[in-house]
Amino acid sequence: MTMTTHRVLPPEICDIQAEMEEIAASYGLDFFETIFEMLD
């Protein structure tokens, strides 16, 4: 069985993600590329 999601994040969430990613990295957190998807 396959599920589908809304792949495109709203622009305001994209901005928050970019900001959070930058802050997390500035603290030394080290992660693979992270892809967020929106679910209803």
Next chain:
Amino acid sequence: MFAAYGGFPVRYPHWRFGAEFNELLKSYSYGLSKIYEMVINTDPCYAYLLSANAIGDQKLVIAHVYGHCDFFKNNAWFAPTNRKMLDQMANHAARVNRYVDRYGYEKVERFIDACLSLDNLIDPHAPHIQRKAKPDFAEKNKNESHVQELDQHPEHGRFRAKSYMDPFINPPDVLEREKMREHEERELHMTQRSFPEEPQRDVLLFLLDHAPLEQWQHDILAIIRDEAYYFAPQGQTKIMNEGWASYWHSTIMTKHGLTDAEVIDYADHHSGTMAMSPQRLNPYKVGIELMRDIEQRWNKGQFGKEWEDCDDMDEKSNWDRQLGLGREKIFEVRRIHNDLTFIDTFLNADFCRRHKMFSFAYNDRSGDYEIASREFDDIKQQFLASLTNHGRPFIYVVDGNHHNRGELYLRHDYQGVELKQDYANATLSNLQKIWNRPVNLETVIDDQLSTISYDGHTHDVHSIES
């Protein structure tokens, strides 16, 4: 449905996903729980946000997710996991669907049920260590020539001794008994052809290697085992992983992410997630508090011999060497520890006292679980016992040719807690479906070493004479 699938968009068909979905849906619609975040350990990491959440919650979730992503990438226990599991899960689903088309849903589902009931019979440490030495032919040849050499000298059990001491150091009757014992052992080994050579903890691997399975059954069992190993580190690091992610969402949100309007909602949701009831330990709360405790202790230099040897409580309460090593230390902790070693190494009496921790036990008279002790040693022992193998029994395959009749013989490594009889019986029934011959389990029942056997029709319990 994503949550029921463990965050993966594609899984093989099985009724338990529907049951989990139903449970989550009811829990959510009755207001008992809310799924805030879901993130999967892959490269790239995939994380899911709920569109119904407010902006402040989205920030919290995103910050929390980056904590998890860092943990997945850097914690040693996740190192052997398949980072392409998204593709692997889709591949598993396609294979199982093919078998469903060919052999029918009922037949495949019944077999998956049997496999899933055994999916904790793996060896979670196996990906990290080499259980069996690789065959060293030079060493083998050397040993063989050594055996030949010993065989040529019948008294090879003899210790070196001066002639006047020899009858005392090498009593002839003892030498004779030893010779007989070795001979009997060799004979027994030759006639019984027992395997494996040593008890094997990865029962699923043993079944894959030796059970009489059809090709599709073999493949499904391999799929279940593969997924069990993928998910195992998440069970081994629940407290650390959630503690680490919570530490970072808390740090990022309180220092950077919050607007004035979001503070109250954030405090409400954060404290709700961290709330701990007397009925259960909250891994988020224990994890974050222990991380903060470690950070503070290493910042102030409250570790090492000097700290341990200090008996002056006043000096200890004001102890601050201003080392500032806390952040560095917690990064080291997240790299090398799992929950068991984390609690064993860093839980201390002061932490237990501050968080009002206690051990509990069942009281026969009141018929309820009650506080048994507030002593640190008791608390730590019960905590560690609950984390060791997730509080599940250690089961080993001892013999795949028991009584030289092809029966399977397992041993429960008894550590003071007896098996639940109904669980043991159900597990043996499912094992028998896969092994196709009688299966036996050695365990302790009512303080008596016993064997539970299942031959496909009835369960029998025999006590073993000591």
